[in-house]
Amino acid sequence: MTDFRLGNDGYRFVLVLMMLGLNGVCIAQDAVGAPMVKTEQEALYMAVQGFVGKWWNGSDLYPDPCGWTPIQGVSCDVFDGFWYVTDLSIGQVHENSLPCAQNPEFRTHLFQLQHLKSLSLFNCIISPTQGPITFQSANWEAFSGTMESMEFRANPGLKGHIPTTFGSLKKLESLVLIGNGLSGGLPDSIGELTQLKRLVLSGSSFSGKIPDSYGSLSELLIMDLSRNSLSGSLPLTFGGLTSILKFDLSKNQLEGEIPVQISNLKSLTLFDLSNNNISGELGFTNQEMSSLQELVLSSNFITGDLTNVNWQNLHGLMVLDLSDMKLTGGIPESFLNLKSLRFLGLNDNNLSGNLPPKLNELGNLTALYVHGNNLTGDLKFPLEFYRKMGRRFGAWNNSNLCFPVTRVPAGVRPFGVKVC
Template sequence: MKSFISIKNVIFSVFIFCLVARSYGDSDDDVVPMEKTEKEALYSAVQGFVGTWWNGSGLYPDPCGWTPIQGVSCDVFDGLWYVTAINVGPVQDNSLVCATNLEFRSQLFELKHLKTLSFFNCFVSPRRHPTAIPFNNWEKLAGSLESLEFRSNPGLIGRVPTGFGSLGKLQSLVLIENGLSGELPANIGNLINLKRLVLAGNGFTGRIPHSFGSLSSLLIFDLSRNTLSGTLPASLGGLTSLLKLDLSNNQLEGMLPSEISHLKNLTLLDLRNNKLAGGLTKSLQGLVSLEELVLSDNHIGGVLMSIEWQNLYNLVILDLSNIGLKGEIPESISKLKRLRFLGLSDNNLTGKLSAKLATLPCLGALYLNGNNLTGELKFAEGFYGRMGRRFGAWNNPHLCYPVGLKSDSVVPHGVKPCRQEVTLLEPHARTKLADGNWNQNSHFVASLGFASNAIDGFWWVSAVGIWICAFL
């Protein structure tokens, strides 16, 4: 019975195969439902990326059929297959393997329905095989291309082509960790459909173009880890849809523009490691959706009191380390109930710490080291135990912890214990000491660290005399 069912299945499969083959017809043009020029352009473009050894001879019945090219996707337009995506590089185990010396062939720009083009870890040798992105022909893809990405290609050098500015349908432009350099083309600001612009980890120089403020649909904007300079353009206030803004690790200078308050949807603002100055602008208070604010390693200066921190009630990460802050730490920070990380280290902060900081329910790391904070830490012992080394208060010379902590394991690292309080004697007490009335003044002796019943002989009287002179 089982043999009969198997034979029946085989016959049915053969019948379906023959029916499909007959529908395609006998001619070669009918067997391959792909426009001839499209197929030739695809094969030539792929050979440029993977090497001339590849010829597609193993594909059946066409490059988009049962055995498609790895990394290539297709779709049907007017009854014919057309290429819609090319992804070159080791993104998956079976992806197209890049040739040692890749080349961009002009046939790439003949793929008139191409929506996605990406290269990952292909151009790897800036010395032996440096390659530049072609400047010409990008306008041919203006009617279709929506995503263009070059990731982790250190051998990809030169400038960003101005032709990118003609890709009017582009929604994602990602050029991350390549060897690109030069100034950013201002006409990228023409790409009004962009939702993601990531140009991080290159060698870009010059200013951020004012035209970038026209990208009103932008959600992700990342120019980090370059050598960009100049001030932040006020036009950035036009990025009203923006969720994430990362300009960290550049050489940007000047004040934060007041227009930054227009970014009501912003959840991340990372400007660390620049040369920004001019104090904390009140405009930050308008970023009501902000979850991460990182301004560390700048020359900003100013005081924490200038900001009403309770307005930023969504903050999870607040890192203002090493920005030249002065003054006291306001209690309003203790109202940030979602805060998990608070970094205020390496500033010039003064005054006493409010015990209310320990009441933050989500706080997992608090760094106050490298300031001029004073007084006794008022946090409960359980707070030190929970935070461990994630509580940093060292290098505050006049800060101390109470000697009553039960366990050495919870002693805050690098903080000295508070001295016991010394009680100064009234002037007439000197007469009582001279008369040997020690019992009435045993509290004074104890305050110096000696037990009252341990005093014996003239040597101790002399020692006490020296202490009295020192205090008076």
């Protein structure tokens, strides 16, 4: 009969093995992660179920939502030794993302997530069959101390106004509302979000004036209010947006002149006011704006003579679109200061005179549109210019403009321009 009794040395050996095994278990537990507070887990499952439908049972499918079996679109972090949800993204972002229900809702459980920093809904609220979904019924103040980013894209079934309570989200750095069914005026309270760096409220039905308070967003890098029905003039307070890089207010019903305070925005790289009712002249260009790369003012009622503009103040421009306005006078050779220019749109104005052949010296220029003006004389560009531009050179609908047939072969002749 085999004797299984161990001596002192054998006992010590087994004890060491047991200790190593226990240590291994502790390490494994650490790798899985900290536990999750039950109320946090229940709030997460109920909040997600409100968006994706009652068919979804997180407690069965994801027993460890922040560890080995994370939920797609859910990110967590550890606070005081426990997992808490920090990011929640719902909608068809990825192939394995949770699909939304026909009647999603903002459940009260969503606002019980104590450390939620980021909330995103993409293509989720489409066309609710039991009445519209709105922001108004939700307790957004609950996120006043945590929320840093909110993004709602392509939710046409999301109706109503932007609630004034968004102004309580003092830590908010990014507010993106694109392509939703929202309407009404823009709340003044957004101007109280002093940490905001990105404000994108495009592609909806917002109307009324832009609040003066938005000029207080001194940390703002991007403002995009395009594709709405905003009216009134540009606030003079916009001169306080000294950090802004991209400024897009295109496709609205804005009017009045461009305030000279815009020239205070020394970091601005994109300024797009196209498709509005803006009038006046280009007075803001009298100041140095060397960072500006894209200036798009097309389809407005802006007047003036291009030869009176100090284009050297905008020498960083890559895109200049002044088409479909009320500009007069000639095309200045001072455009040669724009060494980085790639696109020049001057079509559908009342410009006259000759087309300067020195524009060929702009080595980066790949598109030049001057059609629909009153230009005269013969085109004197070298053959290489026509070959490089191709159909990106538009000069048709200038009745007194022509090209010398002996200089330009048939394959590269400018479209719609008569022979001299």
